[in-house]
Amino acid sequence: MDSFAEPTDDVLVAAAVAGDEGAFEQLFERHRRQVARTGGRFFAQREQIEEIIQDSFTKAYFALHTYHGTHPASFKAWLTQIAVNCCYDQLRRMRRRPEQGLGDVEESEAHEFAAQLRSPPKDVETELVSRDLAVKLLARLSADDRLVLTLLDVEGFSVAEIADVTNWSISKVKVRAHRARAHLRRIMQRYL
Amino acid sequence: MFKPSSKKIDELDEAGRRVLRAAAASLEETEAAASSPFLYRRIRAAIRADNQKREEATGWLSLIFVARRAVPAMALITLLVAVLTVWSAFAPTTTQNSPDDEALIEGPGPGVEQTVLAGSTMSQDDVINIVVDRDYGRNGR
Numbered sequence: 465m466d467s468f469a470e471p472t473d474d475v476l477v478a479a480a481v482a483g484d485e486g487a488f489e490q491l492f493e494r495h496r497r498q499v500a501r502t503g504g505r506f507f508a509q510r511e512q513i514e515e516i517i518q519d520s521f522t523k524a525y526f527a528l529h530t531y532h533g534t535h536p537a538s539f540k541a542w543l544t545q546i547a548v549n550c551c552y553d554q555l556r557r558m559r560r561r562p563e564q565g566l567g568d569v570e571e572s573e574a575h576e577f578a579a580q581l582r583s584p585p586k587d588v589e590t591e592l593v594s595r596d597l598a599v600k601l602l603a604r605l606s607a608d609d610r611l612v613l614t615l616l617d618v619e620g621f622s623v624a625e626i627a628d629v630t631n632w633s634i635s636k637v638k639v640r641a642h643r644a645r646a647h648l649r650r651i652m653q654r655y656l
Numbered sequence: 657m658f659k660p661s662s663k664k665i666d667e668l669d670e671a672g673r674r675v676l677r678a679a680a681a682s683l684e685e686t687e688a689a690a691s692s693p694f695l696y697r698r699i700r701a702a703i704r705a706d707n708q709k710r711e712e713a714t715g716w717l718s719l720i721f722v723a724r725r726a727v728p729a730m731a732l733i734t735l736l737v738a739v740l741t742v743w744s745a746f747a748p749t750t751t752q753n754s755p756d757d758e759a760l761i762e763g764p765g766p767g768v769e770q771t772v773l774a775g776s777t778m779s780q781d782d783v784i785n786i787v788v789d790r791d792y793g794r795n796g797r
Contacts, residue, residue: 485700492696500690504681513681513689522702581671598678617673618680648672649665656671 473539481528488528492521495543502547505618506555506610508595516554520547541628548615548629555607573597578655601651609644616641 471479471487473494479487496517503516523546531542577597602610615621615629623641627634660668681689 489696492699496695497687497690500686504686504689506680508679508681508685510681510685510689510692513686514692514695517690517695518699518702521699522706525699525703526706581674595678598675601675602679613672614676614680617676645669645672648675649660649668652668652671652675653660656667 474533477528477531477533477539480525488525491524491539495540496521498540499543499547502544502619503551505614506551508599512554516547516550519550519553523550545629548611552607552611552630555610558603559607573600574655577601581652581656604651605644605647608640609647612637612640613644613648 471490473491476487476491476494480491499517499520500513503513503520507513507516520543524543527546531539533539533542577594580594580597605613611630612626615626616623621629623634623637626632626637626641630637632640
């Protein structure tokens, strides 16, 4: 029955713009996992992911009036774009505060890391260690490099999708991806 | 410079991808963050704080706007004051004082007595005598 059908995102957005707080809460309930997944691609700590969720929904709230959905997936794509931008801002902030990132990889860690790369980790404990090292290594990449590589290799976006999400041109995405990959290769070369 | 072979490049790229994936959160961690208690309340609080900041910014902006509108009026007043100052500096300073002004400015002198006695036939000596006599009479009592 139509009267019991869930309202679409566009209906909820219109209600939220009109001042209906419940509608915005419904949008939050519907999409918070999606935003958390986007945040989780870039950050492993729970607090960081929560910050991304909070920033994304706060920004989305103030930008709701600019949203003009045309098909059912529009809101999700629009919100993902906001979440990716929040992640990018957070990566840039981290680059400006290197004390949060992590320092250098020590000799013992380097050996451990090289061994891990040759034999994939199987248990959770080893996996956590390799994450710690991975975060240290990726802290050497610029925010742009990290963004484009994560969207390509972890999120599985195409170049066109990245261009759409970041508002960069397709050629800029390609050039940035090429340089970022070369940079990451140089970092990896020290351990392989 | 040594250029890695294509096989080596593939290895490095694969290692890079593993590092990128290792730095990401697991599904459980992501779910835990998404289900964090009070997350929506924190968002509402952030929205309220942001709203307040925007309102304050708007208040300052309106004040600046009002000040901007007041600038021409203030400039006009300043110009008028400047013109008046220059005009008063170059205006002629000789002015005709009235007799009343002189009486106020100058101390009592012979002119005053003459003015007082102008309507009578008594001389100055008569007046002095009268005064001396009165004093004498007073002292004699």
